[in-house]
Amino acid sequence: MSSNKVSMPNLKSNQAKALSGVKVLELAEWIAAPYCSRLLADLGAEVIKIEKPGQGDETRNRGPFPGGVPHPEKSGLFIYLNTNKLGVTLDVKTATGQKIFLDLVRQADILVEDNPPRLMKRLGLTFNKLKSLNPRLIMTSITPFGQTGPYKDYKAYPVNTFHSSGEGYFTPSRTEFAGRPPVNLGKNAAEYPVGIIAAGITNIALRHARKTGAGEHIDVSKQEALLFLNLAHFSTYLNKGVLPKRGDRGYNITRIYPCKDGHVLFYYHQKREWQAMLDIIGNPDWGKEEALANQTIAEERAAEVIPLISAGIKNRTKAELFKEGRAKGCSLVPCSTVADLMRSEHLKERKFFAETEHPDAGKLRLASAPYSLSQSPFGFDRAAPRLGEHNREIYVNRLGYSSRDLVTLRQAGVI
Amino acid sequence: MYALDGIRVLDLSRGWAGPLCASLLGSMGAEVIKVESSTEMDFGRLITQGTKMGKLASVNQNPIFNVMNVNKSSITINLDKGSDLIRELITRCDIVVENFVPGHAEAFGLSYEQVSRLNPKTIMVSFTCSGQSGPEANTRGYAPTFAALGGLSEMTGYPDGPPSQITPWADIISAFAAFLATAAAINQRDITGQGQHIDCAGREIMSCFIGDSLVNYAMNGTVESRCGNRDDVMAPCNCYPCKGDDEWVSLAVADDAEWKALCRVMKRPDWTKDAKFSGQLSRWQNQDEMDKLIATWTVKYTPAEIMKMLQKAGVAAVPSFNFDDLACDAHILERDASEVIDHPEMGPYFRLNLPWKTSATKTVPTRRAPLLGEHTGHILKEVLGKSEAEIAELTSQGVLK
Numbered sequence: 001m002s003s004n005k006v007s008m009p010n011l012k013s014n015q016a017k018a019l020s021g022v023k024v025l026e027l028a029e030w031i032a033a034p035y036c037s038r039l040l041a042d043l044g045a046e047v048i049k050i051e052k053p054g055q056g057d058e059t060r061n062r063g064p065f066p067g068g069v070p071h072p073e074k075s076g077l078f079i080y081l082n083t084n085k086l087g088v089t090l091d092v093k094t095a096t097g098q099k100i101f102l103d104l105v106r107q108a109d110i111l112v113e114d115n116p117p118r119l120m121k122r123l124g125l126t127f128n129k130l131k132s133l134n135p136r137l138i139m140t141s142i143t144p145f146g147q148t149g150p151y152k153d154y155k156a157y158p159v160n161t162f163h164s165s166g167e168g169y170f171t172p173s174r175t176e177f178a179g180r181p182p183v184n185l186g187k188n189a190a191e192y193p194v195g196i197i198a199a200g201i202t203n204i205a206l207r208h209a210r211k212t213g214a215g216e217h218i219d220v221s222k223q224e225a226l227l228f229l230n231l232a233h234f235s236t237y238l239n240k241g242v243l244p245k246r247g248d249r250g251y252n253i254t255r256i257y258p259c260k261d262g263h264v265l266f267y268y269h270q271k272r273e274w275q276a277m278l279d280i281i282g283n284p285d286w287g288k289e290e291a292l293a294n295q296t297i298a299e300e301r302a303a304e305v306i307p308l309i310s311a312g313i314k315n316r317t318k319a320e321l322f323k324e325g326r327a328k329g330c331s332l333v334p335c336s337t338v339a340d341l342m343r344s345e346h347l348k349e350r351k352f353f354a355e356t357e358h359p360d361a362g363k364l365r366l367a368s369a370p371y372s373l374s375q376s377p378f379g380f381d382r383a384a385p386r387l388g389e390h391n392r393e394i395y396v397n398r399l400g401y402s403s404r405d406l407v408t409l410r411q412a413g414v415i
Numbered sequence: 416m417y418a419l420d421g422i423r424v425l426d427l428s429r430g431w432a433g434p435l436c437a438s439l440l441g442s443m444g445a446e447v448i449k450v451e452s453s454t455e456m457d458f459g460r461l462i463t464q465g466t467k468m469g470k471l472a473s474v475n476q477n478p479i480f481n482v483m484n485v486n487k488s489s490i491t492i493n494l495d496k497g498s499d500l501i502r503e504l505i506t507r508c509d510i511v512v513e514n515f516v517p518g519h520a521e522a523f524g525l526s527y528e529q530v531s532r533l534n535p536k537t538i539m540v541s542f543t544c545s546g547q548s549g550p551e552a553n554t555r556g557y558a559p560t561f562a563a564l565g566g567l568s569e570m571t572g573y574p575d576g577p578p579s580q581i582t583p584w585a586d587i588i589s590a591f592a593a594f595l596a597t598a599a600a601i602n603q604r605d606i607t608g609q610g611q612h613i614d615c616a617g618r619e620i621m622s623c624f625i626g627d628s629l630v631n632y633a634m635n636g637t638v639e640s641r642c643g644n645r646d647d648v649m650a651p652c653n654c655y656p657c658k659g660d661d662e663w664v665s666l667a668v669a670d671d672a673e674w675k676a677l678c679r680v681m682k683r684p685d686w687t688k689d690a691k692f693s694g695q696l697s698r699w700q701n702q703d704e705m706d707k708l709i710a711t712w713t714v715k716y717t718p719a720e721i722m723k724m725l726q727k728a729g730v731a732a733v734p735s736f737n738f739d740d741l742a743c744d745a746h747i748l749e750r751d752a753s754e755v756i757d758h759p760e761m762g763p764y765f766r767l768n769l770p771w772k773t774s775a776t777k778t779v780p781t782r783r784a785p786l787l788g789e790h791t792g793h794i795l796k797e798v799l800g801k802s803e804a805e806i807a808e809l810t811s812q813g814v815l816k
Contacts, residue, residue, distance in 0.1 A: 156731050160732070172571070182654050184665075239761075256578055335566075
């Protein structure tokens with residue numbers, strides 16, 4: 001097998017993408033790991049998602065659903081995370097299922113998985129075993145606490161993931177919340193960044209594998225990934241001993257202010273941005289005090305200044321303030337609601353939302369990718385797979401099982 | 416060998432997201448040249464706001480700058496006078512990372528169109544708040560701006576409280592998104608020989624993280640908002656007070672089996688039979704009452720004790736760790752999460768290791784962040800082949816400030 005040769009598959013869109021020809025196998029559910037492989041799929045890789053027979057990915061049971069009516073083929077969360085993938089069912093806990101899994105591993109460049117390390121060990125699906133079948137395999141394992149250490153098999157749902165990282169402890173940051181519990185980031189928001197981090201290092205490993213012919217095991221701990229996202233504060237803590245807590249953060253004048261139809265954030269670092277803000281609120285007399293142009297002094301007098309800024313903002317709309325902030329060079333922006341985002345002319349012009357047509361859930365606009373590449377255009381080429389939708393394509397056309405085998409495997413609960 | 420051997424990166428960016436992206440490429444083996452200027456300082460060298468770290472003794476002593484800029488060299492070039500020199504450097508580079516306000520780079524001959532004419536193999540990573548196109552492309556933004564505009568602030572906080580300002584977190588994950596896109600573009604270039612333009616918008620990265628809530632609007636017109644620690648389906652799902660001052664544990668239960676396990680550990684088997692809590696839906700409907708009851712148990716133990724007891728029983732319980740907890744946590748220590756780097760002005764300083772462990776791809780031994788302009792002469796000689804006389808000329812023209 002040549003390590004440098006990459007075949008280009010036939011794509012619907014005639015342009016090859018960054019990862020065209022790369023084959024990914026996904027043995028994962030929920031959010032972080034499926035998001036990692038969706039990012040790879042969006043970049044052109046072929047992703048085969050493996051789900052438990054009959055049951056499927058846990059997110060199939062979680063909303064949003066059209067009209068609020070649960071249906072395993074209509075979960076908005078599942079569709080968001082699994083569009084652009086092929087889907088098969090396979091019980092890797094059965095002997096036959098495992099044999100089929102190993103056949104799929106032989107044909108893959110990358111395996112993305114999120115199972116507890118002890119389960120993979122018990123199933124005999126360790127990296128060393130898989131490597132012996134496919135020396136070029138990159139196995140990206142994404143788990144709450146990584147592959148080693150005393151917590152390696154601990155369980156974590158999205159709320160636990162975020163709080164494991166240290167960031168939850170000082171969220172939210174405003175003084176008046178000091179006595180209340182730490183809160184989660186968004187609803188599931190902490191899971192997605194882990195997928196980005198894992199997809200990044202997987203791409204690096206792919207280049208390494210193409211150059212050397214050697215695959216590898218990548219161990220991504222969600223806790224460490226999110227701790228790293230705290231690099232600024234954790235470095236200050238490690239080097240200066242500053243322990244951030246809820247309510248004692250230094251954000252003062254730079255904060256979220258209520259306005260006529262919601263909230264806006266004002267943030268600044270530079271004197272000219274502060275002056276732009278004063279201009280937006282009508283150049284009040286108090287703003288002429290030269291000392292306030294110094295950010296440190298202004299922040300020290302936050303208690304006095306915040307109500308003055310608030311007064312200049314509270315009767316104006318998010319859109320008005322945002323427009324004026326942009327014109328004058330000040331970071332004054334709305335706290336967007338999901339409705340604001342879905343209706344945004346800016347995002348529309350940038351094609352941030354892309355349409356997928358799902359056979360059961362219908363046409364939907366979904367968030368595309370966290371970047372756009374001029375030579376690897378974004379597109380939803382496939383709808384999210386129905387449970388086991390590509391069993392025939394993969395097992396019969398690709399692995400050579402017969403149609404009769406397919407029936408037997410289904411009856412035995414293997415697929 | 417390193418995965419990015421043979422790749423040279425020109426880092427024209429400032430602040431945190433762009434510079435960290437370049438540093439990550441450096442850690443995987445790329446040679447990174449950071450272009451900065453003493454006349455318009457990278458504000459990443461100056462930021463202390465919100466950290467309570469006090470005043471810095473010099474621009475070389477910012478611990479945040481020094482962790483975000485490892486594995487790169489620094490050359491000082493005054494952009495107004497030295498754009499030709501920067502363009503000359505671009506002809507010797509594979510990747511350019513920049514975060515100019517859209518349109519600003521053109522005046523200096525540094526837009527993607529201009530750069531790709533110089534070197535069509537160049538991969539340019541442009542990082543901004545709102546992206547390179549669209550009516551709001553001129554947004555000025557920092558990390559909290561991305562999170563507010565992208566919808567994450569509106570989704571974070573107590574249901575009865577205002578949206579939350581999100582920390583530097585938004586910058587750091589943006590660096591990883593740009594790093595991912597760059598790595599993919601390098602893989603593509605290895606095959607096609609072509610460069611490309613990567614357009615990274617901080618606010619759009621944030622919007623991807625609330626993608627499931629956006630689908631709810633697309634499907635049903637539902638506007639989801641802040642829900643504290645709670646979940647649409649799971650209950651319990653919250654942070655509970657523990658023994659000690661401001662100590663909390665996060666706890667989530669996905670099904671009846673986990674609820675039974677939790678009740679067994681709490682020694683309250685009766686709660687599995689109580690109609691109010693016996694099924695997932697009834698628990699969810701009665702969670703205010705249930706949360707109060709659970710808190711009467713959690714408050715008797717430390718978060719670490721609860722994690723140990725409940726994880727053993729198969730229940731997802733994880734402390735809301737603070738930095739003191741993490742710095743001396745047995746798991747983190749065993750995972751070898753940080754390293755010490757020596758710095759001539761700061762002395763030894765701590766840095767977190769990269770958030771992955773790889774069995775074949777190697778990370779370069781960490782080189783401390785550069786002092787301002789530390790490698791100016793070296794880069795001019797080694798990369799551009801300038802003579803002493805040419806360097807003296809550039810210096811006298813004020814190009815190298």
